Amino acid sequence: MRRTKRIGTNRRHFMLGLGASLLPFPRLAWGKPKADQVLVGRGELEISALRFDCTPPVGVPSPTLGANPVVRHIEGPMETRLLALRQGDLTLGWVNSEYNIWSEGRRYLARGLGIPHEQTITSVTHNHSVVTLGGLRSNARGFGKRFFRNLREAARSLEAGFEPARLSWGTAEESSITYNRKGVRPDGSTYFMREEDRVLLGDFEGANDPLVSLLRFDRPDGSPLALMGHFTGHPVASYHLEEPVINPDFSGWAILELLESFHPQRPVGFFLQGCAGDINVKGMFDGAERARAAGRRLGDAFIRAASGTRPNSSSALALAWGTAQVPYGPLPPPEELQRQRQELMDFQRRTEAGDPDTLRVLGYNFSATMQMKYRRNLARPLLRWTDWALKVQKEGTALPGSLPVPVQAIALGDVAFVTIPCEAFSGIGRQIRRGSPFPMTIPAAYSNGYLGYIGTTRDVGDGEYMSAAYRYYLRPPFARPAGNAIAAKGLELLQMAKDAMG
Numbered sequence: 001m002r003r004t005k006r007i008g009t010n011r012r013h014f015m016l017g018l019g020a021s022l023l024p025f026p027r028l029a030w031g032k033p034k035a036d037q038v039l040v041g042r043g044e045l046e047i048s049a050l051r052f053d054c055t056p057p058v059g060v061p062s063p064t065l066g067a068n069p070v071v072r073h074i075e076g077p078m079e080t081r082l083l084a085l086r087q088g089d090l091t092l093g094w095v096n097s098e099y100n101i102w103s104e105g106r107r108y109l110a111r112g113l114g115i116p117h118e119q120t121i122t123s124v125t126h127n128h129s130v131v132t133l134g135g136l137r138s139n140a141r142g143f144g145k146r147f148f149r150n151l152r153e154a155a156r157s158l159e160a161g162f163e164p165a166r167l168s169w170g171t172a173e174e175s176s177i178t179y180n181r182k183g184v185r186p187d188g189s190t191y192f193m194r195e196e197d198r199v200l201l202g203d204f205e206g207a208n209d210p211l212v213s214l215l216r217f218d219r220p221d222g223s224p225l226a227l228m229g230h231f232t233g234h235p236v237a238s239y240h241l242e243e244p245v246i247n248p249d250f251s252g253w254a255i256l257e258l259l260e261s262f263h264p265q266r267p268v269g270f271f272l273q274g275c276a277g278d279i280n281v282k283g284m285f286d287g288a289e290r291a292r293a294a295g296r297r298l299g300d301a302f303i304r305a306a307s308g309t310r311p312n313s314s315s316a317l318a319l320a321w322g323t324a325q326v327p328y329g330p331l332p333p334p335e336e337l338q339r340q341r342q343e344l345m346d347f348q349r350r351t352e353a354g355d356p357d358t359l360r361v362l363g364y365n366f367s368a369t370m371q372m373k374y375r376r377n378l379a380r381p382l383l384r385w386t387d388w389a390l391k392v393q394k395e396g397t398a399l400p401g402s403l404p405v406p407v408q409a410i411a412l413g414d415v416a417f418v419t420i421p422c423e424a425f426s427g428i429g430r431q432i433r434r435g436s437p438f439p440m441t442i443p444a445a446y447s448n449g450y451l452g453y454i455g456t457t458r459d460v461g462d463g464e465y466m467s468a469a470y471r472y473y474l475r476p477p478f479a480r481p482a483g484n485a486i487a488a489k490g491l492e493l494l495q496m497a498k499d500a501m502g
Contacts (some may be wrong), residue, residue, distance in 0.1 A: 036322035036493065038500045039119070041087025045315040045412075047217050048084040048161035049226040052150045053077060054098065055246065062244030063128060071131065075238065075247040075288045077256075078130070080151065081270050084113060084158040085412070087317040091115050092410065093158065095122045095151070096270045098252070100133045102421075104148060112155030118321055121408065121419055123447040126273045128239035129247040129291075165217045165225055168309035169415050169440050172212040174301040177250060177294040178233040180206035180426070181280040182464060183365075191365040194301040195284045198413045200253030208233070208279055209426045211433075212298070213442050214258075214305035215266075215415060224267035229257060229302045230442045232274025232426060234286045238291035241374055243390045247288055250281055253295020256300040257411040272444045275420065275429030277453050277466055285369060312413035318497040320409040322338040324489035325402040326454060329479030331389045341390070342349060344383040351376040363463030385471035399476055405451060405486055409493035411501060414439040421449035424483055425466070427456040431487035437498045443490070454483040 055078045062071045080097040093109035095101070105122030109115070136144040183193035191197075198204045209232035214233045217226040236248035248256065255269040283290035331337070340362055347361040358375055359366050362382055365376045392399065408419040416438040420428070422445065429443035453469040455462070457480045462468065470477050481488075 001038050006318050012416060018115040027468040036320065036496060037118075038318060038320040038493075038496045039090050040500045041090035041317035043088040045165055045167070045317060046086045046162040047165040048086075048158045048163070049082065049217070049388040050154055050157060050161060051079050051081045051268050052154055054080045054147055054150070056131050057141065060140040060143055061132045061138075063130065063132045063156060064244050068242075069244060071244050071246050075129075075245050076252065078246065078248065078252070080147075080154075082109075082154050082158055083228075083268070083270065084162070086162055087315070089317070090317055091119060092317070092319060093120045093155070095120075095155075096124070096272065097122070098127050098130050098248075098498060099136060099147075100124050101136070101151070101452065103239045104151065104443065104447065108152050108155040112152070113158055119319060121404070121410070121444075123272055123419065123444050125235060125249075125251045125271050126276065126423075126446045127235040127247075127249045127251060127346060129235075129249055131246075142152045144406075163225060166218055166220070166315065166416065167412060168218065169312065169441070170214050170216075170305040170307075170309035172214070172301040172305040174210060174212050174231070174298050175205060175210035177297050178208045178210075178279050178281055179204055180208050180278055181234075182278045182459075182466060189363065190462040190464045190467065191363065194365060194367045195282070195286070196368060197365070198282070203282075207426070209274060211428065212301040212305055213440060214302055214309065216309050219353055219400055224262055224265055226268045226270065227255075227262075227302075227306065229255060229258060229305075230234050230272040230274060230278050230444070231298055231301075232276050232429065234276050234280045234284075236290075237281045237286050238288055239285060240287065241285065241370060245288070247291055249291045250273055250294035250298055253292055254298035254302055254391060256304065257299025261303045261306070272417075272442060273446045275426045275443050275445045277423040277425040277445075279426050285367075312415065312460050314413040316411070316413055316499050316501040318411040320411075320493040320497040320500070322407060322489055322493055324405040324407050324486045326405055326482060326485050327402045327479045328400065328476040329460070330368040331393060331476055337386050337390050337393075341383065341386045344379060344386060347379055348376060348383070351379070363468065364465050381435070385474055388474050389450060389466040403451065403475070403478075405454070405489075406448065407486060407489050407493060408448070409490060409497050411438060411494070411497040416441045416494055416497065418443050418494065419447035420445045420486060420490070421447060422451040422486075423453045423466070424486060425453075425455040425459060427458070428483045428487045430455070431456075431484065432490045432494075435487070435491045436494050438494065441494065444499055454478065454486065457484045459483075
């Protein structure tokens with residue numbers, strides 16, 4: 001008789017953002033925080049995997065603040081991939097897409113597979129050369145309706161496609177296509193290091209995350225069913241501020257390179273994004289050629305990892321979930337907020353007057369390639385936040401003490417995943433990998449929702465775009481330990497899964 005083991009504990013439980021739907025306190029594709037829990041499967045591992053094309057037509061809405069924010073060129077194919085893992089009574093469903101369909105993806109998986117919401121995952125590549133989520137929901141010239149119909153039908157089809165599978169895994173490194181975009185000036189202040197800044201430092205890379213991870217799900221005869229690659233870096237090489245395009249960027253091209261190496265076999269290829277909050281691909285905004293070249297390099301690394309995989313020592317499957325509480329700090333004092341407001345008002349006046357020396361404001365660093373309107377639009381939410389903070393202090397409004405961040409840990413033999421619903425800084429991912437009880441651990445950011453940028457303890461108080469992104473969400477700044485709390489919760493859940501697997 002198949003059985004699923006369940007264990008519970010009593011632990012306590014605006015439009016901006018380049019392609020994400022952001023709200024003052026962003027929502028999640030999740031329920032209310034609950035006590036940590038874990039599920040364990042028993043028996044033979046089976047998987048079901050499929051894909052469908054989701055390349056949109058020209059003219060659909062694009063995530064840009066440009067003058068004409070619609071897609072004008074199609075430079076490559078887009079796919080959405082689905083995976084289901086089943087072991088005894090435990091079934092997990094996973095959607096991996098170019099689009100930010102966190103809520104819809106999980107809902108369709110739950111219905112199609114007949115499983116609880118907690119046993120679903122939606123991870124996105126965070127590719128910026130895509131269609132907006134709002135555009136999909138508003139039908140986007142018929143494309144949105146077709147997309148969600150295909151997603152619903154694919155989720156329903158997973159149940160009929162289960163096959164016995166075994167997992168193997170491998171790693172490689174690719175350090176030449178990304179860099180750490182959080183710059184530090186001689187005086188200790190930090191800034192968003194854009195491409196023109198990086199080149200001045202001599203092809204700077206900094207503390208990027210070069211690890212390439214690759215999973216192979218094979219049939220008993222050794223033929224591949226599915227391949228899952230993981231790497232860390234913002235896919236923004238093909239993104240164009242004023243001429244929006246559809247392009248797989250380096251992440252999508254890399255998976256296509258990997259799949260081509262298995263021709264004529266056609267496994268389903270997944271790309272899981274890492275903790276890329278502070279990691280960029282080199283050549284931001286450079287275009288299709290740069291995206292394709294970076295994709296070839298990463299694809300080569302995936303192929304190397306795939307050719308040297310090692311078999312999993314067991315097929316035990318477990319899922320644990322819980323909630324990390326990332327603490328908020330106090331708002332700046334009113335006199336500091338008034339000073340910031342004056343600086344922002346002056347910046348707005350100078351952009352409207354066409355002053356070319358409008359590249360910095362409140363520690364933010366804008367690109368010289370950005371049109372004045374774009375710089376102005378990026379800075380407007382900062383003024384909105386400053387006015388909000390002044391009002392909060394004047395009225396004595398009570399603010400929440402922390403941001404609840406739902407986290408999952410999925411374990412499959414030697415391999416584990418931690419899903420994180422935000423743009424986590426790379427240090428969070430490294431903490432998770434370093435402390436994990438599993439030989440391979442994949443921190444999958446941009447999963448199950450979007451809570452914006454969350455840095456580590458050392459990033460608290462910095463004023464550059466990523467560390468101070470709380471201004472775009474009308475919420476207080478983070479306090480220590482900040483995102484380290486996410487890493488700590490992820491490690492707790494990994495250990496729970498490990499212990500439950502026996």
